[in-house]
Amino acid sequence: MKFNTLAVHSGRSGLGNAHVPPIDLSTTYKTSDLSKATESIDAMAEGKSPMGNAIYQRLHNPTVSRFEEALATLEGAEQAVSFASGMAAVSAVILAARMTGSHIVAVRPLYGGTDHLLSSGLLSMNVSWATPSTVSECIQEDTALIMCETPANPTLQLIDIADVVRQANGVPVMVDSTFATPVLQRPLEHGAAMVLHSGTKFLGGHSDVMAGVVACSEEWARRLRQVRILTGGNLHPMAAYTLHRGLQTLQVRVQAAQQNARQLVSRLLSHPCVDRVLYPELPECDPRGLLGSQLQGPGSMIALELKGGYEAARQVMSNVQLLTPAVSLGSCDTLIQHPAGLTHRIVSSEGLAAGNIGDGLLRISVGLEAVEDLWADLDQALMSTEYLLPMSAK
Secondary structure (H helix, E strand, C coil), X not given: CCXXXXXXXXXXXXXXXXXXXXXXXXXXXXXXXXXXXXXXXXXXXXXXXXXXXXXXXXXXCHHHHHHHHHHHHHHCCCEEEEECCHHHHHHHHHHHHCCCCCEEEEECCCCHHXXXXXXXXXXXXXEEEECCCCHHHHCCCCEXXXXXXXXXXXXXXXXXXXXXXXXHCCCCEEEECCCCHHHHCCHHHHCCCEEEEECCCCCCCCCCCCCEEEEECHHHHHHHHHHHHHHCCCCCHHHHHHHHHHHCCHHHHHHHHHHHHHHHHHXXXXXXXXXXXXXXXXXXXXXXXXXXXXXXXXXXXXXXEECCHHHHHHHHHHHCCCCEECCCCCCCCCEEECHHXXXXXXXXXXXXXXXXXXXXEEEEECCCCCHHHHHHHHHHHHHCCHHHCCHHHC
């Protein structure tokens, strides 16, 4: 079946006469048959599915399981394991990798929280920072995982997943594909072992649910479930229901927002206040020509560097009226934020420099509003930095 059909119908088996999947909020389940309950808890302790009894919500929940089944289907994965946030998912991946080694190779730029977690040493992993072309040089005997993000946050840089997998030479590769969603990119098809999403973003799509999810093999899923059981980073059933519902409109939302983004980019390229536009459809962000092969569309994320640096970025953030000045992305409304001051504030100066994240960089998550309304607001906010323009333009 086609993607849109799968998005609407996946995870809906076994509903009986119900048309909409129910929400199971129970935190505990009856264990009248102790022998069978014991078998079930033993299976779940090994990261397997329950043997007929969920026992306790931290171990398993049917509503969460339906969302995971649907997401796994869209990513072409054997399984998916969800968590209470994107950072909970990132942490679980690192802890699962810690079972086999103590070294990680990470490619910058990454989401600021991920970068900071790796740099902090909190999870007792040694980290080597690589560029997309130096991954193989950084691999050590105890390397357990390669981590990368494409399109990258916040610069939209594209990374050749197949090339990273080739360089990894058998070391598992995890790809954060939050910006792309399975509508535009499916990393497992290019050799990645795991694909991670902050479900808070496009999968939910309305800025009203927080989640993380990892699509992967059954083997990795068992490790991740074991981590989830022990650390308690579970996705709430209500959040799982909201995410499952969001998947049904995912393709429609992604494509509509992408159409808006393309039109904004075409206008931003010639705007007198803008020094540079970063967007996957532009050659600077896609030197390997991955658009159309690995990535099926440029998406709805835009980054732009302003000629006036931080002061210009500050004024734009203050002067937008329709665009929402806020972190996060993938919502129905358009969000604009300053990475160096917000999402990547906790990244080291070396990390910011390596990721080309400057003080004049703004990131826009384009939504579903009328593009003419978006442009009118963005243009007036940019032109509010009038002192940056030559006199002839004022």
